[in-house]
Amino acid sequence: xxxxxxxxxxxxxxxxxxxxxxxxxxxxxxxxxxxxxxxxxxxxxxxxxxxxxxxxxxxxxxxxxxxxxxxxxxxxxxxxxxxxxxxxxxxxxxxxxxxxxxxxxxxxxxxxxxxxxxxxxxxxxxxxxxxxxxxxxxxxxxxxxxxxxxxxxxxxxxxxxxxxxxxxxxxxxxxxxxxxxxxxxxxxxxxxxxxxxxxxxxxxxxxxxxxxxxxxxxxxxxxxxxxxxxxxxxxxxxxxxxxxxxxxxxxxxxxxxxxxxxxxxxxxxxxxxxxxxxxxxxxxxxxxxxxxxxxxxxxxxxxxxxxxxxxxxxxxxxxxxxxxxxxxxxxxxxxxxxxxxxxxxxxxxxxxxxxxxxxxxxxxxxxxxxxxxxxxxxxxxxxxxxxxxxxxxxxxxxxxxxxxxxxxxxxxxxxxxxxxxxxxxxxxxxxxxxxxxxxxxxxxxxxxxxxxxxxxxxxxxxxxxxxxxxxxxxxxxxxxxxxxxxxxxxxxxxxxxxxxxxxxxxxxxxxxxxxxxxxxxxxxxxxxxxxxxxxxxxxxxxxxxxxxxxxxxxxxxxxxxxxxxxxxxxxxxxxxxxxxxxxxxxxxxxxxxxx
Amino acid sequence: xxxxxxxxxxxxxxxxxxxxxxxxxxxxxxxxxxxxxxxxxxxxxxxxxxxxxxxxxxxxxxxxxxxxxxxxxxxxxxxxxxxxxxxxxxxxxxxxxxxxxxxxxxxxxxxxxxxxxxxxxxxxxxxxx
Numbered sequence: 042x043x044x045x046x047x048x049x050x051x052x053x054x055x056x057x058x059x060x061x062x063x064x065x066x067x068x069x070x071x072x073x074x075x076x077x078x079x080x081x082x083x084x085x086x087x088x089x090x091x092x093x094x095x096x097x098x099x100x101x102x103x104x105x106x107x108x109x110x111x112x113x114x115x116x117x118x119x120x121x122x123x124x125x126x127x128x129x130x131x132x133x134x135x136x137x138x139x140x141x142x143x144x145x146x147x148x149x150x151x152x153x154x155x156x157x158x159x160x161x162x163x164x165x166x167x168x169x170x171x172x173x174x175x176x177x178x179x180x181x182x183x184x185x186x187x188x189x190x191x192x193x194x195x196x197x198x199x200x201x202x203x204x205x206x207x208x209x210x211x212x213x214x215x216x217x218x219x220x221x222x223x224x225x226x227x228x229x230x231x232x233x234x235x236x237x238x239x240x241x242x243x244x245x246x247x248x249x250x251x252x253x254x255x256x257x258x259x260x261x262x263x264x265x266x267x268x269x270x271x272x273x274x275x276x277x278x279x280x281x282x283x284x285x286x287x288x289x290x291x292x293x294x295x296x297x298x299x300x301x302x303x304x305x306x307x308x309x310x311x312x313x314x315x316x317x318x319x320x321x322x323x324x325x326x327x328x329x330x331x332x333x334x335x336x337x338x339x340x341x342x343x344x345x346x347x348x349x350x351x352x353x354x355x356x357x358x359x360x361x362x363x364x365x366x367x368x369x370x371x372x373x374x375x376x377x378x379x380x381x382x383x384x385x386x387x388x389x390x391x392x393x394x395x396x397x398x399x400x401x402x403x404x405x406x407x408x409x410x411x412x413x414x415x416x417x418x419x420x421x422x423x424x425x426x427x428x429x430x431x432x433x434x435x436x437x438x439x440x441x442x443x444x445x446x447x448x449x450x451x452x453x454x455x456x457x458x459x460x461x462x463x464x465x466x467x468x469x470x471x472x473x474x475x476x477x478x479x480x481x482x483x484x485x486x487x488x489x490x491x492x493x494x495x496x497x498x499x500x501x502x503x504x505x506x507x508x509x510x511x512x513x514x515x516x517x518x519x520x521x522x523x524x525x526x527x528x529x530x531x532x533x534x535x536x537x538x539x540x541x542x543x544x545x546x547x548x549x550x551x552x553x554x555x556x557x558x559x560x561x562x563x564x565x566x567x568x569x570x571x572x573x574x575x576x577x578x579x580x581x582x583x584x585x586x587x588x589x590x591x592x593x594x595x596x597x598x599x600x601x602x603x604x605x606x607x608x609x610x611x612x613x614x615x616x617x618x619x620x621x622x623x624x625x626x627x628x629x630x631x632x633x634x635x636x
Numbered sequence: 637x638x639x640x641x642x643x644x645x646x647x648x649x650x651x652x653x654x655x656x657x658x659x660x661x662x663x664x665x666x667x668x669x670x671x672x673x674x675x676x677x678x679x680x681x682x683x684x685x686x687x688x689x690x691x692x693x694x695x696x697x698x699x700x701x702x703x704x705x706x707x708x709x710x711x712x713x714x715x716x717x718x719x720x721x722x723x724x725x726x727x728x729x730x731x732x733x734x735x736x737x738x739x740x741x742x743x744x745x746x747x748x749x750x751x752x753x754x755x756x757x758x759x760x761x762x763x764x765x
Binding site for chain 1: 638639640641642645646648649652653655656671673674675677703704705706707708709710711712713716718723724725727730731748749750751752753754755756757759760761762763764
């Protein structure tokens with residue numbers, strides 16, 4: 042026999058360490074005491090987020106959400122809520138909910154996420170066009186083809202305030218209007234799915250979970266600007282996304298939603314896939330177009346902008362996957378609905394790939410204006426292993442490193458630029474006290490140096506020089522003069538590089554010098570890496586007072602640098618030590634010190 | 637399939653909306669939906685998918701449909717499985733390996749119990765419905 046109600050008790054790490062276990066037992070006992078064992082099931086769950094307000098408890102099927110619940114509250118929840126059907130208002134997250142009766146299903150009042158782009162991801166079967174259609178798929182296309190003129194479509198997108206989600210945040214409606222203004226003739230619509238930032242996978246997941254939303258949006262864009270041909274430029278490293286896209290295109294053609302005379306409207310549009318070989322620079326629009334044309338993927342100076350002179354010299358609009366996935370919703374629900382979400386200058390939502398030292402890594406979508414603190418601590422469940430938050434990195438290799446003082450800054454294009462980072466495509470990497478900032482800057486520079494196409498000198502030479510300086514600093518050989526040179530080179534790269542890759546490549550360096558100057562100074566003056574990452578700066582030693590002579594460290598040392606008799610304190614020979622850290626990890630008595 | 641006209645598309649949408657309404661837990665049939673994005677598959681979603689189908693077959697359950705979907709966004713808890721069963725709240729389970737997949741069939745579908753330690757929260761409201 043099934044139960045009538047369920048008490049979900051969060052069993053995530055944060056709640057668990059906050060008397061979550063005692064609460065679980067107290068609730069079980071209270072249920073038994075009230076004689077509801079056959080009607081109520083008490084279940085422990087994975088993390089329900091809101092870890093800052095733990096332990097959290099959720100009652101199903103009413104979806105009542107209680108926060109900061111103590112074991113003493115168990116009896117009240119059972120007596121009041123389960124037996125009498127009255128909410129325990131003092132424990133509610135949203136106190137407004139107390140006015141409602143238990144039993145009214147009113148979910149989502151507490152949720153931080155809002156899914157526009159990901160509306161169908163994790164809901165529909167991406168291989169079935171019918172499921173997309175059933176969830177209002179191709180309804181926006183219907184409306185556009187039969188009720189709107191191309192100019193109306195451009196106007197509606199302009200009014201929505203949607204800005205490009207690929208990184209720079211250029212207003213999408215404006216981009217479309219530039220191409221639409223060009224004299225009629227061959228025009229192209231291109232989808233940029235060349236997602237390349239380390240740690241970013243928003244576009245891949247969107248294409249894998251909801252490929253038709255992008256196809257529908259491209260067709261709408263084609264109608265708006267007067268293009269009959271579209272290309273999706275996607276990297277070959279995304280086999281599943283490609284497969285689902287191919288399948289979706291085939292289904293749309295079969296239904297006549299792509300091809301000639303779509304739905305009998307007289308408008309024709311078709312889409313082809315172009316595979317990229319995984320060069321980061323091909324995410325830059327002029328390099329991307331060169332690659333589609335079959336040439337080597339290298340940027341060219343703008344103007345002329347692609348909207349005027351793009352693919353094979355014809356007007357071309359290039360939009361990122363996430364930007365496009367917004368389009369059908371904007372046209373269906375209206376620009377007014379859309380522009381209510383977000384901040385004054387940044388409308389709508391943003392998808393982030395939340396990774397790094399975070400408990401709940403994953404793909405999230407939040408309204409613009411959400412703070413980093415909400416993302417990291419409420420949605421992401423906080424920092425792993427209870428460590429301290431050190432920095433967040435947005436925008437991948439083009440973005441900056443954001444220190445803790447900006448945790449409460451509402452995230453939008455302008456605010457991120459103000460604090461020296463960028464929105465970027467949506468990678469969000471969280472770092473804790475064990476991450477070394479100069480080392481992180483080095484990681485990103487290493488990436489951009491590797492991916493620089495080499496066409497312009499500021500990027501090709503400047504990037505390499507920056508990397509060399511960072512390398513020196515991490516080895517403990519850096520000087521203050523190096524830092525000054527780095528600053529000058531960074532500025533020159535920003536001003537003089539040909540494309541976005543070089544212009545933004547120094548952002549990790551500039552922002553980290555600005556906010557983490559102390560760490561650079563420690564590396565240079567004290568030859569110290571506080572995170573314990575820079576191997577050259579580490580010294581391992583054994584605390585003779587703590588060492589019991591178990592020989593565990595001597596046995597794992599690969600170079601025989603540890604000596605000592607059994608049951609006698611051991612010593613490390615720093616001359617032979619290669620600083621691999623095995624002894625540090627294996628010592629059960631915390632006798633090995635790392636400084 | 638002939639090419640759709642405007643009316644054809646509208647009719648198809650209506651039809652399929654009814655089919656999707658089967659996900660309503662008041663319906664007699666159930667659904668088990670497995671997240672099959674790259675993240676899910678990398679975490680073993682294919683094995684989970686197969687195990688659930690095998691277990692349903694072994695138990696002689698024919699009214700529960702097993703479906704695939706894309707990434708639900710909770711990548712730390714992949715493989716993810718959403719279960720819609722009659723007279724039960726719809727829940728999303730995380731970290732569902734093959735064994736937990738079988739447990740879903742036996743505990744959730746047959747015995748009508750929720751399973752300990754695997755439930756995750758739905759990330760956001762649905763703006764379409």
